[in-house]
Amino acid sequence: MNTLNLKIDKDKCIKCAKCTNDCITSAIKQGDDGYPVEINPAYCISCQHCLMVCPVGALSIFDKDPSNSSKIENKVKEEDLFNLIQSRRSIRKFKDENVSKEDLNKLKQMLNYTPTGCNRRGLYFSFIEDRDVMEKFRNNVNKKMIKVLSNPFLSPFLSRYKTLLAPIKEGQDVIFRSCPHLVALSVSKDSPCRDIDPIIALSYFELYAYSLNIGTCWCGFAQGVLSKIPSLQKALNIPKTHKLSYVMLFGYPDIKYQRTQQPKPYTFYTVK
Numbered sequence: 001m002n003t004l005n006l007k008i009d010k011d012k013c014i015k016c017a018k019c020t021n022d023c024i025t026s027a028i029k030q031g032d033d034g035y036p037v038e039i040n041p042a043y044c045i046s047c048q049h050c051l052m053v054c055p056v057g058a059l060s061i062f063d064k065d066p067s068n069s070s071k072i073e074n075k076v077k078e079e080d081l082f083n084l085i086q087s088r089r090s091i092r093k094f095k096d097e098n099v100s101k102e103d104l105n106k107l108k109q110m111l112n113y114t115p116t117g118c119n120r121r122g123l124y125f126s127f128i129e130d131r132d133v134m135e136k137f138r139n140n141v142n143k144k145m146i147k148v149l150s151n152p153f154l155s156p157f158l159s160r161y162k163t164l165l166a167p168i169k170e171g172q173d174v175i176f177r178s179c180p181h182l183v184a185l186s187v188s189k190d191s192p193c194r195d196i197d198p199i200i201a202l203s204y205f206e207l208y209a210y211s212l213n214i215g216t217c218w219c220g221f222a223q224g225v226l227s228k229i230p231s232l233q234k235a236l237n238i239p240k241t242h243k244l245s246y247v248m249l250f251g252y253p254d255i256k257y258q259r260t261q262q263p264k265p266y267t268f269y270t271v272k
């Protein structure tokens with residue numbers, strides 16, 4: 001990256017240095033005249049902290065106009081967030097209807113804000129947004145699973161799926177739980193935090209979806225099957241530079257939980 005297109009509105013800038021102090025890579029520093037300047041643009045990780053922290057909206061970077069950012073008002077109540085976390089569950093019963101375009105759009109917009117290591121942002125989301133497309137995908141996977149699992153010489157990994165054969169043959173959707181949608185998340189193979197970035201994004205997805213009355217289920221079965229039988233990934237259009245990480249099923253729930261669970265508490269060790 002040659003330039004950050006750092007632009008300072010000198011009529012607004014109060015030279016408070018909040019932007020340069022919050023730059024973790026010292027890509028920008030205060031110049032002799034007190035205004036921020038690009039020093040090491042190649043070090044910039046594009047995090048936009050400088051744009052966000054400016055108290056007067058005087059700093060533009062990458063041609064982003066600060067007035068296009070939403071105001072941060074910290075309006076989420078702690079008890080609301082805790083209640084959301086307490087009451088979410090894996091959903092395995094879905095209404096036979098598509099999630100609205102509006103809700104899908106909200107979910108996608110939210111994903112743009114999830115953190116990634118070194119701000120690498122190497123995520124690639126494959127969405128199945130229509131239940132007819134999901135039906136085709138599901139049938140394809142289940143047909144292939146019957147073929148693969150009927151082979152007496154299975155790899156140790158696929159042997160673990162042997163118990164799925166009978167229910168799949170009976171027409172039970174043990175992998176996808178009759179969901180109308182899924183999101184399969186892939187990550188760039190050279191992302192420094194490729195094991196964790198997708199999991200963070202899907203954790204955010206799960207909770208935000210729940211706030212929109214959309215149920216989700218992490219799907220280890222789908223992840224395993226799609227990873228071990230790569231031909232099944234074709235419809236997901238995963239770039240060659242990326243690797244499938246995880247799969248989450250989602251849709252409007254056809255079940256309502258009335259009270260929270262009572263989990264066995266973990267051990268929390270206090271280091272002294």
Ligand SMILES: Cc1cc2nc3c(=O)[nH]c(=O)nc-3n(C[C@H](O)[C@H](O)[C@H](O)COP(=O)(O)O)c2cc1C
Pocket residue numbers: 088089090091092177217218219220221222
């Ligand atoms: C990484 C992961 C993989 C999972 N894979 C599946 C799966 O393939 N199928 C399924 O029905 N549930 C799956 N689950 C759901 C778990 O069974 C569920 O989270 C756990 O029983 C706790 O229940 P709760 O999510 O309702 O709180 C998975 C959950 C996680 C976190």
